[in-house]
Amino acid sequence: MTEMSRIVRTISSIAFPFSMIFGLYVIAHGHLTPGGGFQGGAIVASACAMILVTFGSKWTITKIKEKKLSILESLGAISFIALAFLGLIFGAVFFNNFLVGTDYLFGVIPPTGSVIADINTGGLLPLMNFAVGIKVIAGLFVIVLVMAYATSSFREENK
Amino acid sequence: MIYNIPYIAVAALILLGLYALIFKRNLIKMVIGITLIESGVNLFLITLGYRKDSIAPIYTSSPGGTMAFPIPQALTLTSIVIGVAVLALMLSLVVHIYRHYGTLDVKKIRRLKE
Amino acid sequence: MDKRNIASVIVFTIVAIFFVISSLLIHPFGMPDESEMDDYIIENTQEETGANNGVTSVVFDYRGFDTLGEATVLFTAVAGVILIFRRLKND
Numbered sequence: 216m217t218e219m220s221r222i223v224r225t226i227s228s229i230a231f232p233f234s235m236i237f238g239l240y241v242i243a244h245g246h247l248t249p250g251g252g253f254q255g256g257a258i259v260a261s262a263c264a265m266i267l268v269t270f271g272s273k274w275t276i277t278k279i280k281e282k283k284l285s286i287l288e289s290l291g292a293i294s295f296i297a298l299a300f301l302g303l304i305f306g307a308v309f310f311n312n313f314l315v316g317t318d319y320l321f322g323v324i325p326p327t328g329s330v331i332a333d334i335n336t337g338g339l340l341p342l343m344n345f346a347v348g349i350k351v352i353a354g355l356f357v358i359v360l361v362m363a364y365a366t367s368s369f370r371e372e373n374k
Numbered sequence: 375m376i377y378n379i380p381y382i383a384v385a386a387l388i389l390l391g392l393y394a395l396i397f398k399r400n401l402i403k404m405v406i407g408i409t410l411i412e413s414g415v416n417l418f419l420i421t422l423g424y425r426k427d428s429i430a431p432i433y434t435s436s437p438g439g440t441m442a443f444p445i446p447q448a449l450t451l452t453s454i455v456i457g458v459a460v461l462a463l464m465l466s467l468v469v470h471i472y473r474h475y476g477t478l479d480v481k482k483i484r485r486l487k488e
Numbered sequence: 489m490d491k492r493n494i495a496s497v498i499v500f501t502i503v504a505i506f507f508v509i510s511s512l513l514i515h516p517f518g519m520p521d522e523s524e525m526d527d528y529i530i531e532n533t534q535e536e537t538g539a540n541n542g543v544t545s546v547v548f549d550y551r552g553f554d555t556l557g558e559a560t561v562l563f564t565a566v567a568g569v570i571l572i573f574r575r576l577k578n579d
Contacts, residue, residue, distance in 0.1 A: 246539040247434050251547065253455060285570065292563055299556070310552040315538045324538050329436045336538045343548050350559060351455075354566045358462050365573035366469060377516035385507040392503060396496045423526075426518040431530060431542030443526040444542040448551060451543075452558045459565030466572045 216367055218271035227269045234262035242348040246337040252344040256351025263356045272363040284357040291350030298343055314338040380421040387414030401468050401478045408464070412457045419450045 218224070241248075242255030267275050302311035314322050315338040323335045334341075387410055394407030423443035431441040468478075475483055515521060529550065530542060537545040547555055 245544050246541050249430070249432060249541070249543070251541075251544050253451060281570065285566070288563070288566060292559055295559060296556070299552070310549070312537060312549055315536070322538070325433075325534055325540060327534050329433060329438060330540065332434045332540065336540070338538045338549075340537070340539050340544060340548050344544075347555070347559065350562070354562050355458075357566060358569050361570055361573050362462075362466065362469075378511065378514055380517055381511050381514055385511060389504060389507065392500065396500060421517065422520070424518055425520065425523075433534060433540040433542075441530050441542070443520075443523070444529060444546045445526055445551075447543050448546040449554075451547060452554055455558055456561050459561050462565055463568050466569050470572055 216268075216272050216363060218274065219269050223269055227265055231262055231266055234265075235259055238262065242344055243341065244332075244334070245344040246340045247332040247334065252347030253351055255344075256348045257355065259348075259352045260355035260359075263352070264359050267359060267363060272360070272367055275360065276364050279360075281357055281361060284353050284360070288350055288353035288357065291346050291348075291353065295343060295346040295350070298339060298346065302339065312338040312340075380417070384414050384418045384421070387411075387417065399480050401471070401480060404480075405461070405464050405468065409457070409461060412453075416450050416453055416457075419446050419453065422446050 238255045238258035240255075241250040241258060242252060245251035245255070299310050302313055303309050305311065305313040314320055316322055316324060321335060321337050321339075321341060323333065325333060325336050391407045391410030391414060394410065395404050398404060398407070423446035425440055425442060428440045428442045429436065431444045471483065472478055477483070529546060533539065533542050533545045537549045539545045539549075
């Protein structure tokens with residue numbers, strides 16, 4: 216697909232960092248407010264799809280190859296499973312939440328009832344949110360990019 | 375029957391999707407019918423977990439009161455992501471079929487033999 | 489063609505009758521029957537998991553195995569899409 220006019224390119228370059236910061240905020244505060252890994256990943260992936268529509272698929276695929284994106288997605292999936300296996304090593308169960316109650320990284324237990332948000336709580340949950348967030352961002356972006364490039368008229372060989 | 379209006383909306387969505395899947399001959403319209411059925415099922419899962427005058431199950435600065443059920447909301451999250459994955463695969467297959475046969479009619483695709 | 493048309497109309501009518509009958513027998517909106525499992529989760533989610541969000545603690549801690557299965561489905565879909573649109577070197 217070809218690119219759009221100069222006004223659209225300028226405005227979407229301004230709006231892209233704000234959308235990404237909002238999406239990363241929704242991923243990082245998944246254990247305090249509504250949100251989490253999947254929802255924040257969908258927000259950042261839709262911001263990246265806006266860049267793809269505005270600048271054309273021919274320019275985007277020269278900047279980001281699909282091999283790097285699929286390596287990033289596999290890293291997210293492997294780190295999710297590694298966190299689950301760490302629960303097996305430090306406890307006795309698969310997916311054990313071994314950081315609750317200790318004072319290593321995220322181990323403060325909040326008092327019961329209605330509280331003010333404290334980001335130091337949650338145990339293993341914020342780390343798993345980040346792993347799933349990276350996986351969803353890379354996965355949805357590579358689906359949109361491959362389908363947009365393969366159905367355009369810039370390919371040399373014919374299938 | 376007038377007390378359960380969300381269930382009537384679920385039945386309307388599923389019946390519309392089933393009509394588009396059975397009685398239409400274009401491949402893209404059948405894909406749209408499958409998506410409508412999935413939206414109806416997701417709506418049904420959420421309306422199963424509501425108590426009268428309840429709030430969201432979150433403790434950060436909550437005003438207090440009874441809370442809704444959190445388990446159907448977690449199952450709906452998984453179902454939405456699986457729906458996106460199946461839709462991506464279906465559309466890639468439709469593009470591939472169009473390049474090979476040149477038409478999108480279901481009756482012609484079944485007859486041509488290469 | 490006539491047999492296939494009659495069969496599809498019969499199937500559609502059966503599903504429509506099923507929905508009409510079951511909408512008279514379902515419980516009213518807002519009054520579920522049993523709530524023991526969800527009451528346990530709402531009361532104990534701040535001591536056992538340490539999170540303030542009930543839905544995230546169900547998705548990642550009480551039912552983390554379903555999230556593992558969903559991550560696998562997403563990975564398989566991305567692998568399938570890249571496989572269909574790969575670029576073969578034909579020379």
